[in-house]
Amino acid sequence: GQNIDQPTEMTATEGAIVQINCTYQTSGFNGLFWYQQHAGEAPTFLSYNVLDGLEEKGRFSSFLSRSKGYSYLLLKELQMKDSASYLCAVRDSDSGYALNFGKGTSLLVTP
Amino acid sequence: EAQVTQNPRYLITVTGKKLTVTCSQNMNHEYMSWYRQDPGLGLRQIYYSMNVEVTDKGDVPEGYKVSRKEKRNFPLILESPSPNQTSLYFCASSGQATAYEQYFGPGTRLTVT
Numbered sequence: 001g002q003n004i005d006q007p008t009e010m011t012a013t014e015g016a017i018v019q020i021n022c023t024y025q026t027s028g029f030n031g032l033f034w035y036q037q038h039a040g041e042a043p044t045f046l047s048y049n050v051l052d053g054l055e056e057k058g059r060f061s062s063f064l065s066r067s068k069g070y071s072y073l074l075l076k077e078l079q080m081k082d083s084a085s086y087l088c089a090v091r092d093s094d095s096g097y098a099l100n101f102g103k104g105t106s107l108l109v110t111p
Numbered sequence: 112e113a114q115v116t117q118n119p120r121y122l123i124t125v126t127g128k129k130l131t132v133t134c135s136q137n138m139n140h141e142y143m144s145w146y147r148q149d150p151g152l153g154l155r156q157i158y159y160s161m162n163v164e165v166t167d168k169g170d171v172p173e174g175y176k177v178s179r180k181e182k183r184n185f186p187l188i189l190e191s192p193s194p195n196q197t198s199l200y201f202c203a204s205s206g207q208a209t210a211y212e213q214y215f216g217p218g219t220r221l222t223v224t
Contacts, residue, residue, distance in 0.1 A: 031209075033211075040199075041217070041218070042215035042216060042218055044215070045213070048212065087153070087154065091209075096159060096167050096208065097142070098156050098159060098170075099144070099156065100170075101153045102153060103151065103152065103153035104153055
């Protein structure tokens with residue numbers, strides 16, 4: 001089974017840095033993903049971690065600790081267009097490599 | 112352009128009237144899946160397919176059917192839709208089950224009255 005937890009809502013100021021946490025429990029960990037989703041649109045891929053450590057991609061970074069079942073997405077130099085839902089997803093090799101999603105964190109960036 | 116397409120994008124129908132939502136990808140991907148997204152519940156997998164003629168249930172398969180006769184197409188069939196299937200549906204594909212990125216279609220908003 002899966003249990004993926006992330007905060008429901010966060011608010012941050014334009015230009016600031018925000019960290020969105022995700023904790024998970026899974027029997028067959030095969031990678032952790034972060035997606036961005038604007039209201040009514042399809043999720044778009046942001047990052048992928050399968051080994052412990054930090055992956056950096058422009059303004060976005062993602063960190064993974066497999067032993068702690070923990071990841072975070074770090075967004076720097078926030079822009080108004082970063083207001084969106086951020087989805088943490090874990091792939092489970094014990095269930096056909098299905099992507100299991102958390103409920104998402106709604107981020108509001110204010111001026 | 113590499114993409115996943117879904118049709119229709121919006122559909123309002125009545126209880127019990129069979130419908131099919133089509134999904135097609137032009138990237139020669141082996142792995143395809145269907146999700147539904149509901150407020151407060153997030154994205155939940157309905158069915159997935161590892162390759163042609165290979166499909167399996169996800170977390171919420173009740174009331175749905177799928178088929179994978181060709182690599183590019185993965186239709187979602189609702190034989191007898193009910194109001195609790197009102198939702199936003201996404202199709203996704205990736206090169207293999209272990210690929211690092213899934214590409215999502217634009218979504219189909221279904222309302223069953």
